[in-house]
Amino acid sequence: MNAPLPLSATEGSEAEALFQFETGAPEGARSALGMNATRVGDAVVLSMRNDPTQFWSKALGFGRTAPVTSGMIAEVCAFYRAEGTPQAVLQLAPSVLPEDWTEICAREGITGGSSWVKLVADVDEVVARADDPDRRQADGLLAAPVEPGEADRWASVMMRGFGMPEEHYTEMVAASAVHPDWYPHAVWLDGELVGTGTMYRSGESAQLFAGAVLAHARNRGGQSELLAARARVAGTLGCRLLVAETGTEADGSHNPSLHNMLRLGFHVAYERRNWLWQPAT
Incomplete structure (x- = not known):
């Protein structure tokens, strides 16, 4: 396992798992927690409006089939604004961050947080x-x-x-x-x-x-x-x-x-x- 693995393996499995995990919830739980989900390009975008843990609103799986663009990130953030999501986490593998990521963050109100290990x-x-x-x-x-x-x-x-x-x-x-x-x-x-x-x-x-x-x-x-x-x-x-x-x-x-x-x-x-x-x- 010395060669770099494709993002379809490292990011795709997590993204599709979390998408299924949340969208598979019963309608009563989805309604009470204010859950909704969409796809933007190859990314999954998950919102849980009434989540006191601030854990479950996430966008991930970016860059598997096409480069990440400023328009894609703007669409993700627009979805969260429309949902009334109080906070969300965008998780992008370091290799897919676009060159203008700093400008995108400043425009969309995105700040750096903690790091995870894949x-x-x-x-x-x-x-x-x-x-x-x-x-x-x-x-x-x-x-x-x-x-x-x-x-x-x-x-x-x-x-x-x-x-x-x-x-x-x-x-x-x-x-x-x-x-x-x-x-x-x-x-x-x-x-x-x-x-x-x-x-x-x-x-x-x-x-x-x-x-x-x-x-x-x-x-x-x-x-x-x-x-x-x-x-x-x-x-x-x-x-x-x-x-x-x-x-x-x-x-x-x-x-x-x-x-x-x-x-x-x-x-x-x-x-x-x-x-x-x-x-x-």
């Missing part, structure tokens, strides 16, 4: 490392696929794991658990569902999503077990590539999720800035 891994390598008998095993935890009857409880744990509200959000999350392109997993501790992770299949790529463990069950290897379990399923599906994202380590911070992935064979493809859009006041 990670990729060969499915076979992750499975081999996960099955290495010398690998540290989880302490009393078991990771396995989620049965349909556990979807609501699984969704609740995911929201609590990320510190997000449960009302309406759990309906969105639970809907993904029964979609044929999603493969939800959970981790149990003594019969209690204490962690979540899911995976979206896109061709030969598998997008990892929403890995979280409740506070009282952390530091026992749960996230690594969730990574390993999903990698094994990806292998059975014929996927060759795993794709994931997590926060960068800045100012001496430590991100356990990043190190868990690196230990299992993930590689950093690039860092990607979060560009914040807010309407003019």
Whole structure:
């Protein structure tokens, strides 16, 4: 995996996963959260007007089939203004930023925010490392696929794991658990569902999503077990590539999720800035 991967793999899998995750929510949740979505060129544009977490309004997947232009960004921002979105994040791989990006940002009210790390891994390598008998095993935890009857409880744990509200959000999350392109997993501790992770299949790529463990069950290897379990399923599906994202380590911070992935064979493809859009006041 030394050659640069196409954006259709690194950005496309995430964009299409998030688009399906949000647009697949039941109508009641979509209405309560003020959800809407569109496509601008090859980018997906997601708005959640009534989102106190300010996480779910995102535009991403840019530059997969055509260069990013000022007109494209203007159309994205116009959509958010029309929706009354209080804040949105534009996520563009560094290689697709246009030369006039500084001027575009000044014109549209976009400012630089934190950065994420885009990670990729060969499915076979992750499975081999996960099955290495010398690998540290989880302490009393078991990771396995989620049965349909556990979807609501699984969704609740995911929201609590990320510190997000449960009302309406759990309906969105639970809907993904029964979609044929999603493969939800959970981790149990003594019969209690204490962690979540899911995976979206896109061709030969598998997008990892929403890995979280409740506070009282952390530091026992749960996230690594969730990574390993999903990698094994990806292998059975014929996927060759795993794709994931997590926060960068800045100012001496430590991100356990990043190190868990690196230990299992993930590689950093690039860092990607979060560009914040807010309407003019």
